[in-house]
Amino acid sequence: MNAAHIGELLAVLGAGTAAGAVNAVVGSGTLITFPVLLATGLPPVTATVSNALGLIPGSISGAIGYRRELRGQRRRILKWGAGAGLGGLTGATLLLALPASAFERIVPVLVGLALVLVVLQPLISRRLRDRRAREGSSTRPDGGLPLLAGLTLASVYGGYFSAAQGIIYVALMGMLLDDGLQRLTAVKNVLVAVVNSVAALFFLVVAEFDWTAVLLLATGSAAGGHLGATLGRRLPPAVLRAFIVVVGTMAIVQLVLR
Secondary structure (H helix, E strand, O other), rough: OOOOOOHHHHHHHHHHHHHHHHHHOOOHHHHHHHHHHHHOOOOOHHHHHHHHOOOOHHHHHHHHHHOOOOOOHHHHHHHHHHHHHHHHHHHHHHHOOOOOOOOOOOOOOOOOOHHHHHHHHHHHHHHHHHHHHHHOOOOOOOOOOHHHHHHHHHHHHHOOOOOOOOHHHHHHHHHHHHHHHHHHHHHHHHHHHHHHHHHHHHHHHOOOOHHHHHHHHHHHHHHHHHHHHHHHOOOOOHHHHHHHHHHHHHHHHHHHHH
């Protein structure tokens, strides 16, 4: 990135701030930053790596902003975090090993399915509760092996590209857990931070990145993550769900047209 182009620097900083805020509430911030990085002239893989590094502070500040909702979830976070770390490392490895277009067709499908699950989550949860009541069974507080496997696979995708990764997390947890949407959003932020951090450490050793882009994104995303968490925690579940659907739909459109 040419440091002489002040407009490009401001655009990357602004994109990082917006992405940090959106990621804290929903996810999909990469769909804001990635096109901006490409517009500055960075190659796709370099842009992806720089993006992963730069959005780490935003993920962390978003998780800190939701710390109240994280209370009582330590055990499940440790379990899912281990899977997220493994998945993130696998995805980062695939990014450097596979063609850049490898996930282009499957990503919109994944995001679309996740949106459907987010919309239907109240109905699915209610029916599951009714079924458990009839059968006298109860849900596991950590979702069991199916949720662990699903979150780990979603983390593979997150380490590879990360666009709408948070939406997939929320959809999986919402379907398999009997818990509030804000608490699930808080956990989502932690898992995203784990995936981004693991992928970034891997990229620092083996991949090329642009330090200017990383620093600008890091500065912007840290501020945006705090802002997003502050606003997102005040949203009623129905409004938060609607916001997830709107952002996810925009993500699908951009992914299909890209």
